[in-house]
Amino acid sequence: MKAVAVLPGKPNSVHLQDIPPPKLTDQPQPHVCRIPDGRAVLVKVLQIGVDATDREINEALYGNAPPGGDYLVIGHESFGQVVEVGHKVHELKPGDYVSCTVRRPGGSLFDTIGRNDITSEEVYYERGINLCHGYLTEYFVDDMEYMVKVPQNLKHLGVLSEPASVCAKAIEQAFLAQQRLQVWHPRRAFVLGAGQIGLLATMMLKLRGMEVYTLATKPGPHRKSEIAEAYGATYVSTKQTPLADLVKQVGKPDLIFEATGNAEICFRAMEILAHNGALVWTSITGGKHEVTLDAAKINLEWVLGNKLLVSSVNGNRRHFELGIQALSHGEHTYPGVTERILTHPVAGLDNYKEMMKILEDKEALKVYVNVAK
Ligand code: BGC
Ligand code: ZN
Numbered sequence: 001m002k003a004v005a006v007l008p009g010k011p012n013s014v015h016l017q018d019i020p021p022p023k024l025t026d027q028p029q030p031h032v033c034r035i036p037d038g039r040a041v042l043v044k045v046l047q048i049g050v051d052a053t054d055r056e057i058n059e060a061l062y063g064n065a066p067p068g069g070d071y072l073v074i075g076h077e078s079f080g081q082v083v084e085v086g087h088k089v090h091e092l093k094p095g096d097y098v099s100c101t102v103r104r105p106g107g108s109l110f111d112t113i114g115r116n117d118i119t120s121e122e123v124y125y126e127r128g129i130n131l132c133h134g135y136l137t138e139y140f141v142d143d144m145e146y147m148v149k150v151p152q153n154l155k156h157l158g159v160l161s162e163p164a165s166v167c168a169k170a171i172e173q174a175f176l177a178q179q180r181l182q183v184w185h186p187r188r189a190f191v192l193g194a195g196q197i198g199l200l201a202t203m204m205l206k207l208r209g210m211e212v213y214t215l216a217t218k219p220g221p222h223r224k225s226e227i228a229e230a231y232g233a234t235y236v237s238t239k240q241t242p243l244a245d246l247v248k249q250v251g252k253p254d255l256i257f258e259a260t261g262n263a264e265i266c267f268r269a270m271e272i273l274a275h276n277g278a279l280v281w282t283s284i285t286g287g288k289h290e291v292t293l294d295a296a297k298i299n300l301e302w303v304l305g306n307k308l309l310v311s312s313v314n315g316n317r318r319h320f321e322l323g324i325q326a327l328s329h330g331e332h333t334y335p336g337v338t339e340r341i342l343t344h345p346v347a348g349l350d351n352y353k354e355m356m357k358i359l360e361d362k363e364a365l366k367v368y369v370n371v372a373k
Helices: 052-058 152-181 196-207 223-230 243-250 263-271 295-304 317-333 349-358
Strands: 002-006 015-018 040-050 077-085 097-100 125-127 139-143 147-150 188-192 211-216 234-237 255-258 278-281 308-311 344-347 367-370
Touching (some): 040 152, 052 349, 196 211, 196 255, 196 317, 211 223, 223 234, 255 263, 349 367
Parallel strands (some): 211 234, 278 308
Antiparallel strands (some): 040 077, 040 139, 077 097, 097 147
16 A cells, blocks of 8 residues: 655655555554554544644654664554454444544653653654654554544544644643642733644633734734634734734733744743743754843743743643544534634645645645545
């Protein structure tokens, strides 16, 4: 069967790879973890989302093949339909829609307790990213442990399960960490960045009843500003209203959700957080980027203001469940809005070159491959 793969370490090596179709009895990641007897699930791939991670893997900035091989099947944002289940799987049946988590357990205590999303090991195993093949293919097998059911009436948003899990985790982490304050009722949130993560975070924060400002460079109206406003947030172009001016107008935010992919903004965000506030970083910034800022001022304000920085990556199955619940809640409260994030469908695995090309387009929100119906 077909798969879209790269040769890690070799820039622009994306290609179609012929791989054997999986069987229910396969062990897809034997070097990481084994599927317990009877707990495997065979999934037919319907749609796979791609993002900057896939582009950067193709640029050879990171990504590794499974041991013993030279290629890595990419694609970590999965959505598919169950074809066959092992005799000890009672949670799913053929025909059910699923998304499958990304990270697989390493050897740390956190991995042992099911929190591989916060592994303390340097090496992490992620399907489609590092040391494990991904989902940009026709069928895959994995352990029921990593399969998350997508309700039938949410199947049009199923491909957003993984990005939604990343947002749901990041927000939950902030609220968990803020329990240090004993009482925390954040009123105002700034979401920095209006890409897929910024917009999904906007929705989730609005669902929590907050006053949300979603910030990006480009003046609206355009699709991103319209989606943010349809969720009930205020879209702000930082070209028209720089960060400092916005703070003067509306006040400092209690929560900042950073999702710009820009390292300087990660740090600039530290200059505007309210007392007792939380800044959440989700960007994964590659390369090198030096900035000059007033470290003494930030240090003073942060200590005197008891401020908190939380970073968050990945999501385990519980975060996928939270993300899917939020998508469902969002669909109920803002019907038809979230599907506007699905901007760039790619027709089939054969069009992998077009897929990589679209990933360079800054206006693209969600690029995804329609693999099968
Ligand atoms: C994925 C995460 C992953 C991270 C680091 C992101 O694109 O959404 O699941 O942990 O990359 O590889
Ligand atoms: Zn991703």
